[in-house]
Amino acid sequence: MLEARNIQVRLGRTEILHGIDMWAAKNQFTVIIGPNGSGKTTLLRALTGEIGFTGEVRLNGIDIANARPLDLASLRGVLPQSANLSFPFTVHEVVRLGLSAGIQTGIDAGARIEEALAAVDMDGFGGRFYQELSGGEQQRVHLARVLAQVWEPVFDGKPRCLFLDEPISSLDIRHQLQIMQIARRYAEAGGGVVAILHDLNLTAHFADHVVLMNWGRVHASGDPQTVLTPSNLETVYGCPMAVGAVPEGMDFFVLPLISYGGSA
């Protein structure tokens, strides 16, 4: 559903992305990983049309550079890394901002908002002021807002896509798993999910498709087993890793090789 060809991005004089080709399919949870400064966020911002780029990005066949914001808003929701809010909104009102585009006509907005809050384990928080919440709670409120915007993974026969930039960066482990489940279920229900993550183990466990970035290029992409190899990870992250499989339902796990006494 998402295809990007030869994406190049310049910020000032520096070229950040040097010709990226990637795709993300419906029914799949696509995860972008890579070290700090490898261009993950820049790529996501190009994929969502937030910054100028050369190349071509198509979402459900629509060229996003020429699409109307309203049409795009009905096809995909975008969760930014951080969002600050300048006015004293309640949590309920923040989530309602997700319904700005007014795509879901005929549904009860209030009920949708409650459902979205419940999905991120924030039920009962509707009446609280957004600014009074902790960082992790604010992050979940924004996810609820994005979910409210594109609640049905498939709408009008077309798959929709979630773009999540580090959705679990300030969450505790329980909520990390919960958000990953939400993304997983969204994909299983026919939608697409593209997320930037830093946690390699969660990536290994939840992702269907992994894009490993390094220095503004795609170093490797494909299913987790083929991308998350010790050699790939060591090249990109610059520290030795062990990748192993465990039985009992888990696929495999990633461990940094921490050496004591000697150099890493």
Place this chain on the structure above:
Amino acid sequence: MSISLEAGMSQAPGAYAGDRTVFARRMLLVLTVVLILTAMFSIASGATNASAVSVAWALISGRDDLISAVERVVILDIRMPRTLLGMLIGAALAVSGATMQGLFRNPLADPGIVGVSAGASLGAVTFIVLGAGALAPVAAFLGMYHIPFAAFVGGLLFTMALYRISTRNGRTSVATMLLAGIALGAMAGAFTGLLVFWADDEQLRDLTFWGLGSVAGATWLKVLAVAPVIIPILVFSPFMARGLNAMTLGEATARHLGINVQLFKRVAIVMVASGTGACVAVSGGIGFIGIVVPHLLRLLMGPDHRFLLPACALLGAVMLLFADAIARQIVAPAELPIGIVTAAIGAPFFLWILLRRRGLMDI
């Protein structure tokens, strides 16, 4: 705590927690009633002992002999245009303030504080001083609209400059905005000063009277000059609500929510500039309505612009009439310029709000 209580107040039975829609609708109703009462009071009261009721009765019954000519003139030609003008100016100032604060995502952005009014003043002063000389053909072409138009152009240029300077990559820097506003205001002040220096005695009298901010010289002509600008703004403003709400999350997110941000910003800037320009042109610099009214209403009913903008129009009108009543009566039979009254009440009030809400406002 008080803030949570305010949010709780809105909760009607069966409503969702944090949904202040019902409460906001009730507020609009209350404000409408308050505005009607204030307007009636404003027409009925004044230095001359003229009865608005008997004038109204005389007009309705068609019996002119019931009232004196003086009463007729005082009510119909002095107080009515003054009340109407006050309502239009107050509504436009508050709505422009709220729109600008939404556009800049900042509760401190007010046309009066960040130099837009100064820009509009510069435009207006340019025409007051040069309107009979160098700019005479333009003034003649625009007729009675030439000063509002000049103020609009001044305000527009300054708003655009301010937005360009303070916004980079879709993020507005508050510090840059306030400082740029001070610089732009000072620049406008310098040019205005230069024009005042050139002005002759008669123009100087015009300028002084106008610069203090007043609705005292209200005439039907002035009402007709600004109504075609202000009324469309007030009617159109609710259509900006969706965009302003989305913009509180930043430009990029507003776009992802389906807003055509470029178009939206242009419309909002033109709205702010024309609203401010119209106000400055007929009443000079009346400060603090544009910042106190939206602020107060945000505390009371939340920042949802769908309700905030109409509520601003209503409460702005009420506040201006109220300030005008004080200006007329405090030193009667003389009058204070209304700008002094709004600043004297508005500035401390604003400081109080700011101190009380420091924690919740991301300034």
